[in-house]
Amino acid sequence: MVIDTRKLQSEEDLEPMIEVCDKIHNIPKFENKNHEIKWLWAEEFKHEFPMQEPDFLNDRLKHMSFLTLCNHCEKAPCVRVCPTKATFKREDGIVLMDFHRCIGCRFCMAACPYGSRSFNFRDPRPFIKETNPDFPTRTKGVVEKCNFCAERLAVGKMPACVEASNGALTFGDLDDSESEVRKVLRSNYTIRRKPALGTGPSVFYIV
Amino acid sequence: MLEKALTGTKKYYGWMAALLAVIGVGFACYLWQFSFGLGITGMSRDVSWGFYIAQFTFLVGVAASAVMVVLPYYLHNYKAFGRITILGEFLAVASVTMCILFIFVDLGQPTRVVNVLLHPSPNSVLFWDMIVLNGYLLLNIVIGWKVLEAERNDVAPAGWLKPLIYLSIPWAVSIHTVTAYLYCGLPGRGFWLTAILAPRFLSSAFAAGPAFLILLCMIVRKLTKFDPGKEQIQSLAKVVAYAITVNVFFFLCEVFVVFYSGIPEHMDHIKYLFVGLHGQGALVPWMWTSMILMVVSIILLVNPVTRKNETVLVVACITVFVGTWIDKGLGMISGGFVPNPLHHVNEYVPTLPEILIALGVWAIGFLVLTVLFKIAVTIKEEVAGLA
Numbered sequence: 190m191v192i193d194t195r196k197l198q199s200e201e202d203l204e205p206m207i208e209v210c211d212k213i214h215n216i217p218k219f220e221n222k223n224h225e226i227k228w229l230w231a232e233e234f235k236h237e238f239p240m241q242e243p244d245f246l247n248d249r250l251k252h253m254s255f256l257t258l259c260n261h262c263e264k265a266p267c268v269r270v271c272p273t274k275a276t277f278k279r280e281d282g283i284v285l286m287d288f289h290r291c292i293g294c295r296f297c298m299a300a301c302p303y304g305s306r307s308f309n310f311r312d313p314r315p316f317i318k319e320t321n322p323d324f325p326t327r328t329k330g331v332v333e334k335c336n337f338c339a340e341r342l343a344v345g346k347m348p349a350c351v352e353a354s355n356g357a358l359t360f361g362d363l364d365d366s367e368s369e370v371r372k373v374l375r376s377n378y379t380i381r382r383k384p385a386l387g388t389g390p391s392v393f394y395i396v
Numbered sequence: 397m398l399e400k401a402l403t404g405t406k407k408y409y410g411w412m413a414a415l416l417a418v419i420g421v422g423f424a425c426y427l428w429q430f431s432f433g434l435g436i437t438g439m440s441r442d443v444s445w446g447f448y449i450a451q452f453t454f455l456v457g458v459a460a461s462a463v464m465v466v467l468p469y470y471l472h473n474y475k476a477f478g479r480i481t482i483l484g485e486f487l488a489v490a491s492v493t494m495c496i497l498f499i500f501v502d503l504g505q506p507t508r509v510v511n512v513l514l515h516p517s518p519n520s521v522l523f524w525d526m527i528v529l530n531g532y533l534l535l536n537i538v539i540g541w542k543v544l545e546a547e548r549n550d551v552a553p554a555g556w557l558k559p560l561i562y563l564s565i566p567w568a569v570s571i572h573t574v575t576a577y578l579y580c581g582l583p584g585r586g587f588w589l590t591a592i593l594a595p596r597f598l599s600s601a602f603a604a605g606p607a608f609l610i611l612l613c614m615i616v617r618k619l620t621k622f623d624p625g626k627e628q629i630q631s632l633a634k635v636v637a638y639a640i641t642v643n644v645f646f647f648l649c650e651v652f653v654v655f656y657s658g659i660p661e662h663m664d665h666i667k668y669l670f671v672g673l674h675g676q677g678a679l680v681p682w683m684w685t686s687m688i689l690m691v692v693s694i695i696l697l698v699n700p701v702t703r704k705n706e707t708v709l710v711v712a713c714i715t716v717f718v719g720t721w722i723d724k725g726l727g728m729i730s731g732g733f734v735p736n737p738l739h740h741v742n743e744y745v746p747t748l749p750e751i752l753i754a755l756g757v758w759a760i761g762f763l764v765l766t767v768l769f770k771i772a773v774t775i776k777e778e779v780a781g782l783a
């Protein structure tokens with residue numbers, strides 16, 4: 190996935206994408222910040238790219254909001270540490286979760302260097318505004334995160350946030366040199382989060 | 397032999413009843429956690445492991461430290477420790493029991509715990525931790541029990557026990573090493589990402605465990621007719637003295653590397669623990685207390701005059717135990733999670749029910765420990781013709 194942050198200037202630009210993701214994936218809203226569940230959210234540059242912030246960063250980037258989600262890492266630490274294979278990598282590179290197998294040990298949360306994972310500290314169901322019957326709700330005690338809309342890809346649709354992005358997000362197969370993402374990557378300078386860790390994030394940012 | 401645990405003095409029954417009461421409270425809180433979810437604890441999206449996992453980490457150390465009495469006796473033929481190896485092994489049994497319970501109460505979906513066996517994942521350190529912990533528990537139960545039985549019947553322990561005893565020595569080291577690997581192999585967690593984490597864990601373990609064993613020996617001497625022995629206690633005290641010194645040394649090595657290299661991702665966690673970060677520093681007084689306690693204990697233990705004075709020794713052992721407990725049972729885990737990977741500072745404080753559940757697990761450990769020690773000591777008294 191490539192995120193063209195030039196086309197997403199303000200927090201309002203991000204909202205429709207976050208909203209649609211929350212809605213179709215039955216993400217609950219909690220008062221208590223400790224219990225928060227987040228798949229797609231906004232962060233400032235210094236939090237999105239900690240230790241990558243140049244001194245004297247220009248004002249636009251400094252105060253801008255960046256989309257934050259699971260990077261579907263090529264060498265995903267969360268997959269490596271999971272003791273039950275509840276977190277696994279699909280052939281196509283997408284990192285998925287089996288909510289019925291997860292024992293809630295939260296090893297994957299400690300392992301993810303991007304804070305992409307959330308844990309259900311309590312039953313989320315009473316806190317979902319409007320349940321989408323086409324996507325499973327979760328129980329207490331399991332971990333979850335962005336699934337690159339695997340359920341939509343399966344029926345030939347693009348991820349919901351990509352669809353709602355007005356062209357700011359590009360999604361496709363990174364291994365296919367003729368794909369749309371690769372074209373965008375060829376013609377733009379992009380950065381990734383914490384590249385030095387060797388996890389190989391699949392989400393690229395044009396800044 | 398189990399029947400020995402059923403009879404005792406009024407004090408013994410009183411102590412057991414008190415433990416059962418604490419267990420009862422802890423269990424009630426656990427039922428609440430079981431129905432509500434881990435939301436009753438202070439853990440969060442950012443600090444996703446808390447008090448439970450910290451207690452687990454500390455207790456793996458106490459369990460591993462049994463090797464400090466087993467090794468001198470069986471490998472170096474240091475006869476004096478023959479009197480107390482059983483106490484070390486039974487302490488290990490009680491500690492590992494607590495470790496396993498702490499992991500269990502930390503699970504979000506405890507009823508699915510068998511998934512670890514149904515879908516074995518050798519790439520996960522947690523999988524290996526489960527194997528080494530359960531193996532260690534089994535080894536110590538079998539060895540402790542069989543050796544004690546032989547002592548009671550006045551025969552030499554069975555031949556097949558020897559290889560198991562030798563195996564238990566590296567196995568003890570392995571449990572704490574694997575536990576350290578849970579943390580130190582994670583990219584992006586600067587506080588734990590250090591090759592010296594396992595050695596640090598071991599050194600603090602070999603200080604805390606034997607210190608606790610000394611205290612237990614003194615209690616046994618006071619309450620029963622069995623005397624673990626002055627020489628034994630002094631030898632253990634030397635082990636504690638070296639281990640706690642090495643532990644502080646390792647910590648200073650860490651501090652040097654982190655601050656001389658000046659890499660922010662590594663510095664920020666230690667800063668958070670010792671001076672606070674972005675105005676947050678709930679653990680600052682605790683961490684300094686821990687450091688002071690460890691330094692005081694080094695002075696008391698290295699100096700032979702103070703070490704040989706048993707009253708001072710008791711104080712020193714308590715200092716070691718509390719100091720290392722704060723370091724590992726409070727700072728080590730939350731310190732690694734604050735600041736979080738996105739560099740937000742969200743602190744963690746355990747809640748009351750969380751602490752009560754933890755106390756309940758500790759009480760179960762003490763119950764197991766009391767029963768095992770009662771059996772061991774009664775048999776020692778019988779053999780010595782004291783009872």
Ligand code: SF4
Pocket residue numbers: 258259260261262265266267268284300301302303304305306334388
């Ligand atoms: S971003 Fe985190 S959760 Fe997503 S694949 Fe990478 S390590 Fe796993």
Ligand code: SF4
Pocket residue numbers: 270271272273274275276286290291292293294295296297298332
């Ligand atoms: S919490 Fe679930 S997904 Fe994460 S490591 Fe444990 S079992 Fe795997």
Ligand code: SF4
Pocket residue numbers: 209210211214228229258335336337338348349350351
């Ligand atoms: S890819 Fe799908 S699941 Fe992931 S953030 Fe976008 S909408 Fe949400």
